[in-house]
Amino acid sequence: MSEERNVTVLVAVQAPEEEAAAVTVLGAQSQVTVARRLAELTELLAAAEAGAGTVAVVSGDLPGLDRDAVARLRGAGLRVVVVQDAALSAARLAWLGADVVVAGGDAENLVAAVRGDGPDPAAPVVPAPADRGSDRPGAIVAVWGPAGSPGRTTTAIELAAALAGVGAAAPRRTGLLRRSRPVPPPHGSSTVLLADADTYASSVTSRLGLLDDAPGLAAAARAAGQGNLDVVTLAGHSPVVLPGVRVLTGITRASRWPELPASSLDLVFQRCRELAAWTVVDCGPVLEADELLMYDTRAPQRNGATLSALQAADVVVVVGAADPVGLQRLVRGLEDLRDAAVPVPAARVVVVNRVRAAAVGRRAEAQVRDALARYGGVGDAHVVPDDPAGLDAALLAGRVLAECAPASPARAAFEALADRVRELVPAPV
Template structure:
């Protein structure tokens, strides 16, 4: 330990005067400033580069973002509270907490070290005290394997399927390479405009749920949230914002996550949704730290977590030495946390050029994030020309030169319009559509088609196969806390 003194800023007071007790020790711990409130404490700690912050009482407004801001500047956070529940909550957020009767010498050591050392070190060197709290998991049912619980029409596979040829403007289903089943955290991102991010995310979630997986879809689009509209949900409660509030206050656990989510049933399969913001001006409610904690907990409880995010990933520069809220912090946090990122772009010239620029920006701003997998949506001859896939591949090589297009999704406006009008997924509104099969294939799922011989003329036709429970029951809202 270096011999320089430990600079402390403090605010609040309970029955005991801890500042006077610390000064009476004549140790390296020196209280440089008493602050009127938390806002002043944060500002002063940044201005004088304080080593520690001592917050006494009045901790109800303390949240994860503020504590993380202080720790990010190298300031240890020590809390003194006479409320046991507050000490427990703040300990889960990584703060060192004591009651009002704490011994001054023990308090001084905690301010110097950033951890509680009552005598011999109680925590081994290198242990991170601010790790994510262990959630309660015992009341979740055991999860059957996808193969065992999948409906008859579903096959989990890494090979391509052979879906039927669609209308003239719908190209034949095709993928590049093998489809890997989705699991863990998957972020659905894309370029500006309407390339179909939400359509892909919603239908991926439905297909994965039909395959037997436990699925959570999170609408983290802070610009134009649309998952609730796609699913016909009329509730205006922002489930993700509620979960983030629990995370910010250190009270997020399995029960809180379940209260925030809405359970929907599509084509006979149930899955969960954290709905997005009903208004874009509420974006500040989705703090990056809250998003990260929600995603960590969700990844424990679900087989597949899909996050639908906005296109913008630029960060704001305030010009001041303060931690300001980031307009696109939710998108950036989701992309950094994702195990896979599916980047959706449309096939028309405007969207295609936007996609190239978006991926360049992704490489510059998120060099440590997972490499995006490219999905070209709305593929059609009328806007690309003959052999649209070949032309798009050639254009990609000329404009980008890096990576390759992983999947193509066909243009099927009729199926999408029907699904949106009815608040359904494609598995309900257009179960035999080419687009539905391609999205399932993107999730690593093959839906076999069934054919029958027509009695007249002997020509091969197609028979629509009704999936058990295809017509979904009305959307069932979960418990909202």
């Protein structure tokens, strides 16, 4: 073995006999050094971030071990090898993001994993997604826009309803999330999951008149962090509130944003693809990577939820307001999106909301399109006309336009937006 293949191991195994066996087996290997034997996760993380090792051998039942902890170990440059005991499934441990999962007592595979003779450390082992009865997974649509209330939440809700084919004949809802009951989607429609990932001003719950404001997305993120999130669990956290539309409600207070870590949401969005043909994510407005501001790479990232959604998205719907201030923010927001801290390879649709002559002058739609083409390089902006009466009625009733203002011109524009999204990313059939 070459000098470059020397490895230094941090061992954090719970069972004394397993720890002794691992240390004995690894210590007998050439160019393998057991640097430290650690009893707690906090000690392991501190040693990893201090650069004390290149491989972490961790027992699956180590208290506090979750997806975020594994992400921190990998972020410190360590290969993570998890030792499985009889009480834990390999699939659950793999979903934590471990590079390799080996059975307890399997000395040969443990040595191979530590040496790097197993799977590529850049490609952690994960179980295959469950079969949804389709030849391709569901699509994710991230609805993002700059600060200033351009209408991100309204766009996300109306787009979800349009993708699901919600019509004017949709049954009346009680307005109570805990009383919502599964109802079949309209004929020819798709199952849609609406997720509220806004960590600054979560409002899907109140916008839809849902009084039971349990944070469904945070609960799903907790399950994902522990490796316990499957499609059934996700469905339990996302009740049906409209025909064909499930809702993962957001955090109830902005101060609860640490409950939405990006490492867990990455897995949540994977599961969303298995549950629904379309997942529409209402994102927060800020794109900065928080650690660049706080100079602390271990600190939670408030904007991690938005960045996770944008990175996972197949289509990003960028929403701006149709007024001089809103258009200026939209142009700058498009630049910020291009320079985001994570890659955002998705197709983009620019939506200009509440287009009206009173704010931009005569020939409002043409004025908006010309301004975006000139200053933002956007040649195909999608405009949504202002309809204060219809939108106010929907807001007051906690409904979508299809339920209370089916003839609204804004609803027609959102239906056209849904058609455009379908053209960009065909959903499973």
